[in-house]
Amino acid sequence: MSERDLNGGLCEDYRDDSDAQLDALLATADAAVLDKLTQATDIDAGRAAVFARSVTAEEVPPSGEGDQCQLEWLLPFNDDSLLRWLAISGPGYLPRQLDKAISTIRTMTVVGRALLPESMRAYWGLATDFLSEASSRLTRLKTGLAQHELTRDAALALQDAAHTAIEQFLGTLHQATQNPHAPQAGRVTERLISTGEMVLTLLGWARESVEQLFADTDHTHHCPTR
Template sequence: MSDLDQALPGQQTDDEDAQLDALLAAADAAVLGRLAEAVDIDAGRAAVFAPSVTAEEVPSSGEGDASGLEWMLPFGKDSLLQWLAISGPGYLPRQLDKSTSTIRTMTVVGRALLPHSMRAYWGLASDFLTASNDHLMRLKAGLAHRELTREAALAAHHAAHTGLGQFLGTLRQAAQAPNDPQTGRVIERLISTGEMVLTLLEWARQSIEQLFSDTDRSLRCPTG
């Protein structure tokens, strides 16, 4: 050991620790890089959501509205009764939560399951979905914190409703393009689910109007 090493033992230890930390960081980065190359996130999403777009027979109008609506719902764990249970006045938080969670699900499904040939359509459609979701999040937060008047709340709701309508318009255009059966089923399911969310947003508007029916002041969004 040199005289310098004997004179500065603490510095030598710090240097060795720094070198070890650098080696460990480099090793971690290499492992993460290899994992990123090996893992296909979209393929994983597709495997999760693929059961929701398996081939199904669309019920005819003569079989009743309830069965037709149940076919349009996004996933098997959802039921028509769960949707109808939040259709009445006083359920605004649940209506907004259901809308935003379904919008997020549609975003994941479209990104994971629509093929490269739909990228141009889906890029525009997902932008409309994101904008709609952002308006709904601001609406819920503004109501919960008493920051919105009736006019501001209805304006935010209208913007969210408009964005979802634009999303549906884009997907309907995509449905007119030549598509394989799987892509067609994905688009049909996204459209039918989006239409259900539009219905839910109409209920939410009724709830907003009731919330402000007796006053122009901001009110706390009900919790039940």
């Protein structure tokens, strides 16, 4: 048998094994790349970095020096336009209101964990519990409405519970501000408080939307998904 015939025979006999080995190598390489990307990507750190840039101002600009500058300082996040909040203020935007509230609470949780000092851990541990409670209630509200599982009273009870949890969160941070902390910690706490107050406003809009959704009925009602 010639060398060419021998090679051809080997290729034919082991083609399936070679393909399997190649697939295994490719799968291993894909897994390694995915693992590297997962290790290199830290969403929480990214959120914290964005927030850190928003708390670098040393003081609130005095009135009259420029409304735009003052407005930017007062907003919870530099990249979060007030117009985006107002755009979902009216009844009929309930899913977007709930999404906005849940995502903002998530950001607040990440920020506090990443940027508040060890001296505030006791306060922050309690504050985080209230944020988790609010997020859980709002998630249940959104899911329950979308799946036709909630009556008007049940929906409003979930909204009220989330509202109360945010109020308790704010009360905890206000208590924390009574003790001396580093200037950076003070700025982060103030921004978290201002953001929490905006979430309360957002939850007020959500309550109005829930009441409109169940207008003239006590039965379960379909909540639009968009």
